[in-house]
Amino acid sequence: MSISFRPLRPILGATSLVALTALPAMAETVKLTLLGVGDVYSYAEEDGRGGFPRLNAVARAERAANPNTLYLFNGDMLSPSLISGFDMGQNTIDFTNLVPFDLAVPGNHEFDFGPENFADKMKASKYPWAAINITKADGSAIEGLGGVTVKEVGGLKVALVPVAQDTSPEVSSTGDLKFLPTVDTAVEAAKAAREGGADIVVGVVQTNMENDRALMKSHAFDVILSGDDHTYATAYDGVTAYVETSVDAQLLTPIDLTVEIGDKDGKRTIKWTPAFRFIDTATVTPDPESQTLADTFTADMDAKLNVEIGTSETAIDSRRNVVRAEEATMGNLIADAMRAATGADIALMNGGGIRGDRTYDAGARLTRRDILTELPFGNVTVVTELPGSQVLAALENAVSQVEKGAGRFAQVSGLSFAFDAAAEPGSRVSEVMVGDAPLDAGKTYTVAVNDYILGGGDGYSSLGGGKIITGTGGGQLVANDVMAYVEKLGTVKPAVEGRIRKLGQ
The missing domain is CATH 3.90.780.10 (5'-Nucleotidase, C-terminal domain)
Structure with missing residues (x-):
C-alpha cells in the first residue's frame, strides 16, 4: 500500500488539472471527522464556556452532521474537581455515558483514587477504554483496558493508537501498574498499524508538548489528538495534523479529513486533506439532557458546600x-x-x-x-x-x-x-x-x-x-x-x- 498526502492549497492551474485527471476512475471520496477532547474536570461551565453539557451538544451535532465521525477522549476527567472529592469521578462517567466516546484513554488523573477506582469506572462506562502502554506489574494485560483499535468508518480502516503518559506513577496513585515509554511505544504501534493495512492512523495520547513534537516528527501518524498541557494548539506539517485539546472542553477543534480512496496498479491508495474547525463553546447551546443532570448535581453540591x-x-x-x-x-x-x-x-x-x-x-x-x-x-x-x-x-x-x-x-x-x-x-x-x-x-x-x-x-x-x-x-x-x-x-x-x-x- 502506498501512502501520499495532498497539500492544503486548492487544486488550481494546468499541472493540478493533469494530476486530477490522472486519478483512477473509480476513486471514492470520504469525509472523516475526528473530534478529540481531554482534561475535562468540571462538569459545569465557567464564564459561559466549557463543561459537559456544551461538550455533549457539540459531540451530538458532529455525529448528526457526519456519520463518519469518531469522538475520542485523550485523558483526565475522573479528578480533580469539587464533586470528585465526593463521588471519585462517577459524575464524569454519568455525563459521558449520555454521549459515549468511540474510545477513551486514561490520563494520570484517572488514577488519583487508585487503580481499583479506575477499574470500577471502566466497568461503569458505556464506551471502551484503551492504552497500549499500561500493564500489570508482571507485564500482563489489564482487564477491560484495550489496545490499538481499528474502526471501519466510511470504507476506511482507521487505527486508533491510545497512549497514556508514562510519568503517571510520579504524579498519581497508580499502584503497581507498569507504564511503558509514551513516545517509543506509540511510534512502534503506529508503524505496525500502518503495516497491518490501516488507511488512517490516529494517535489518541495524553502527554506533554515535548512528547507531542517527537510524535509528530516521527511521521508515523496521520493525526494526533493530545491532552495534558491544559492549552489549545493546532498544527499541520504536511504529513501529520495535530490538535492539543484545551481544558474543560472550552475550545474544540473537529478535524475534517477529505479522503480519496483510489487504486494504482492494483494497489489501494489513500490521499487526504485536513480542515480544522474552531469551536468556542461559549457559542454552543448546552445539551438539554446533560444540563438537567448538571442542574441536579449543582443543587446537591450547593446544599452541602x-x-x-x-x-x-x-x-x-x-x-x-x-x-x-x-x-x-x-x-x-x-x-x-x-x-x-x-x-x-x-x-x-x-x-x-x-x-x-x-x-x-x-x-x-x-x-x-x-x-x-x-x-x-x-x-x-x-x-x-x-x-x-x-x-x-x-x-x-x-x-x-x-x-x-x-x-x-x-x-x-x-x-x-x-x-x-x-x-x-x-x-x-x-x-x-x-x-x-x-x-x-x-x-x-x-x-x-x-x-x-x-x-x-x-x-x-x-x-x-x-x-x-x-x-x-x-x-x-x-x-x-x-x-x-x-x-x-x-x-x-x-x-x-x-x-x-x-x-x-
Missing part, C-alpha cells in the same frame, strides 16, 4: 504559578492546618495538590466549597518520623523542577529554607531552619504530609521508610483539617513570612 466556616483578614493566593514556585498564602494556611491538626514538628504540602488557581480578597468569607475546591483529591493527612537528612532530601525534591512549574514544589509549616534555582537539582537548598534551630541531619522530626507524597508521589521517595505515627486509617482528609482549622479560629490571616526564599534574585 455553601456553608461559611470563617473569614480571612488577609488576601489569599492559590494561583497555580504561585503555589508551584514560591511561598503562597494558601500554601501556608494549608500546611499550618496540617501541623495544627497533628502536632507535628513540620508539615509539607505539594503545590500540585492545591487546585483553586484563584485569589481571595482580604475580608473574604471562606466556605466549605472554597476549601474543597482547593483540595479536591481526597488525600489524608499522615504523620511520619524522619531524620533531618530525609527532610532535606524532600526539600531538594520539592525544588528540583521548579523551573518547569512542577507540582512537587512544597508549601511548608514549621520550617524555612532558601533555594537557588540556578544550581544543579539536588544541590539547591540551603539555610534550612526548623523553628529557630538549624535542621539537624541526625535528629528525628515528626513530619505531617499527605498520603500521596508519603507514598512517593511527585518524586517524594525520600519520605518513605520512617515510623508512621498516624497512617491513612487514623488520619483526616487534608481538606477536613483545613476546614476545622479555619472554623476553630474563626478569622485567619495567612501571610508570606519568608518561609521560602529564592536566592539569586
Whole structure:
C-alpha cells in the first residue's frame, strides 16, 4: 500500500488539472471527522464556556452532521474537581455515558483514587477504554483496558493508537501498574498499524508538548489528538495534523479529513486533506439532557458546600504559578492546618495538590466549597518520623523542577529554607531552619504530609521508610483539617513570612 498526502492549497492551474485527471476512475471520496477532547474536570461551565453539557451538544451535532465521525477522549476527567472529592469521578462517567466516546484513554488523573477506582469506572462506562502502554506489574494485560483499535468508518480502516503518559506513577496513585515509554511505544504501534493495512492512523495520547513534537516528527501518524498541557494548539506539517485539546472542553477543534480512496496498479491508495474547525463553546447551546443532570448535581453540591466556616483578614493566593514556585498564602494556611491538626514538628504540602488557581480578597468569607475546591483529591493527612537528612532530601525534591512549574514544589509549616534555582537539582537548598534551630541531619522530626507524597508521589521517595505515627486509617482528609482549622479560629490571616526564599534574585 502506498501512502501520499495532498497539500492544503486548492487544486488550481494546468499541472493540478493533469494530476486530477490522472486519478483512477473509480476513486471514492470520504469525509472523516475526528473530534478529540481531554482534561475535562468540571462538569459545569465557567464564564459561559466549557463543561459537559456544551461538550455533549457539540459531540451530538458532529455525529448528526457526519456519520463518519469518531469522538475520542485523550485523558483526565475522573479528578480533580469539587464533586470528585465526593463521588471519585462517577459524575464524569454519568455525563459521558449520555454521549459515549468511540474510545477513551486514561490520563494520570484517572488514577488519583487508585487503580481499583479506575477499574470500577471502566466497568461503569458505556464506551471502551484503551492504552497500549499500561500493564500489570508482571507485564500482563489489564482487564477491560484495550489496545490499538481499528474502526471501519466510511470504507476506511482507521487505527486508533491510545497512549497514556508514562510519568503517571510520579504524579498519581497508580499502584503497581507498569507504564511503558509514551513516545517509543506509540511510534512502534503506529508503524505496525500502518503495516497491518490501516488507511488512517490516529494517535489518541495524553502527554506533554515535548512528547507531542517527537510524535509528530516521527511521521508515523496521520493525526494526533493530545491532552495534558491544559492549552489549545493546532498544527499541520504536511504529513501529520495535530490538535492539543484545551481544558474543560472550552475550545474544540473537529478535524475534517477529505479522503480519496483510489487504486494504482492494483494497489489501494489513500490521499487526504485536513480542515480544522474552531469551536468556542461559549457559542454552543448546552445539551438539554446533560444540563438537567448538571442542574441536579449543582443543587446537591450547593446544599452541602455553601456553608461559611470563617473569614480571612488577609488576601489569599492559590494561583497555580504561585503555589508551584514560591511561598503562597494558601500554601501556608494549608500546611499550618496540617501541623495544627497533628502536632507535628513540620508539615509539607505539594503545590500540585492545591487546585483553586484563584485569589481571595482580604475580608473574604471562606466556605466549605472554597476549601474543597482547593483540595479536591481526597488525600489524608499522615504523620511520619524522619531524620533531618530525609527532610532535606524532600526539600531538594520539592525544588528540583521548579523551573518547569512542577507540582512537587512544597508549601511548608514549621520550617524555612532558601533555594537557588540556578544550581544543579539536588544541590539547591540551603539555610534550612526548623523553628529557630538549624535542621539537624541526625535528629528525628515528626513530619505531617499527605498520603500521596508519603507514598512517593511527585518524586517524594525520600519520605518513605520512617515510623508512621498516624497512617491513612487514623488520619483526616487534608481538606477536613483545613476546614476545622479555619472554623476553630474563626478569622485567619495567612501571610508570606519568608518561609521560602529564592536566592539569586
